[in-house]
């Protein structure tokens with residue numbers, strides 16, 4: 001294509017995409033199937049495939065956990081328009097604005113708290129979840145240095161965890177399933193504890209065995225560890241794996257005993273998804289540092305936050321550096337903050353609790369028939385998350401295509417076909433999502449059985 005190429009020369013949107021863009025975890029060769037989004041409203045996407053065929057599908061993914069209140073939500077649309085009429089961006093160095101202050105106050109009013117723990121008091125606004133994790137890890141190291149323990153520069157993380165794609169975040173992701181082998185010289189050598197036992201089958205002995213192993217690792221490495229980092233109760237992108245709340249309490253106790261900060265990554269689980277406002281609330285645990293993102297703006301704009309206790313904030317501010325050493329260009333973007341305030345306003349009504357219960361119940365009953373299918377290893381739900389785990393890796397293009405033909409958008413990974421629908425999904429819509437997933441898994445497993 002030349003610079004003045006006409007629309008006709010340029011070909012279809014999907015062809016132009018294939019000639020010019022990268023997609024997540026994808027080759028540039030552009031052979032993977034791709035659908036054009038022509039519109040989105042409520043819980044529905046209007047898709048067009050490369051042959052021009054159109055599909056209206058229910059979005060079982062909430063655009064990667066984020067669109068909890070649905071597409072074109074009137075309250076979020078109005079908040080964005082109001083803020084656009086004021087200003088959509090100003091730098092955050094030396095300046096402040098209403099949307100950021102309101103957002104910090106809203107977040108601090110809803111994060112986990114307990115009478116016997118230092119309160120989360122200070123918010124750092126970041127532009128994505130991965131960046132908020134980077135900032136959390138930096139802050140933990142700066143805290144230990146300020147406290148006179150400069151050798152504490154490593155992290156204790158759980159196997160099966162996922163914390164983002166930037167370098168420090170990758171370094172605390174699962175060392176096998178994460179991207180450690182691709183960047184061996186660049187990722188910090190962190191300490192990994194076994195994954196906690198699965199919530200569905202964990203016995204008291206399993207939990208005690210896991211606790212003892214964690215305690216041993218923390219004790220052995222305590223003089224070089226700055227913090228423990230974990231996704232509480234539900235590991236998301238690392239395998240949609242739920243573990244007992246008791247294990248989050250154990251993380252808290254062990255962190256305290258060995259002078260480590262506890263960083264809880266609630267980028268996926270925050271704002272009600274697991275059935276409590278934060279997954280840490282299942283355990284009654286208050287972290288020293290909390291990361292939130294994904295659903296923060298209801299999926300409208302990229303925004304995340306790192307929230308820490310006053311104690312940590314004061315120690316770092318009084319340290320030699322005299323500051324938290326981070327400051328992105330688009331920090332505290334007013335447009336994103338304004339939409340986040342509208343989204344948290346909806347959360348604050350408390351309707352999420354019955355929404356998540358309704359969606360979770362419809363997923364549980366709707367996905368149950370998958371248990372009878374060939375090649376299905378497990379079916380589970382937690383909060384408004386439903387998972388079909390297969391015995392083998394999913395044929396992603398085949399399952400995606402079959403699901404679309406059954407009216408549902410899913411994005412399987414590894415051996416998992418899962419749903420985390422928008423909270424506004426009705427019981428009937430959620431049941432239709434589950435039915436579409438079951439039909440897609442059945443169609444692909446029949447093909448496979450037939451091909452044998």
Ligand SMILES: *Cc1c(COP(=O)(O)O)cnc(C)c1O
Pocket residue numbers: 128129130131133162163164165231236237265266267268293294304
């Ligand atoms: C998605 C996710 C991240 C990374 O967030 P991005 O906004 O994609 O950078 C980090 N931690 C968890 C638990 C996540 O689910």
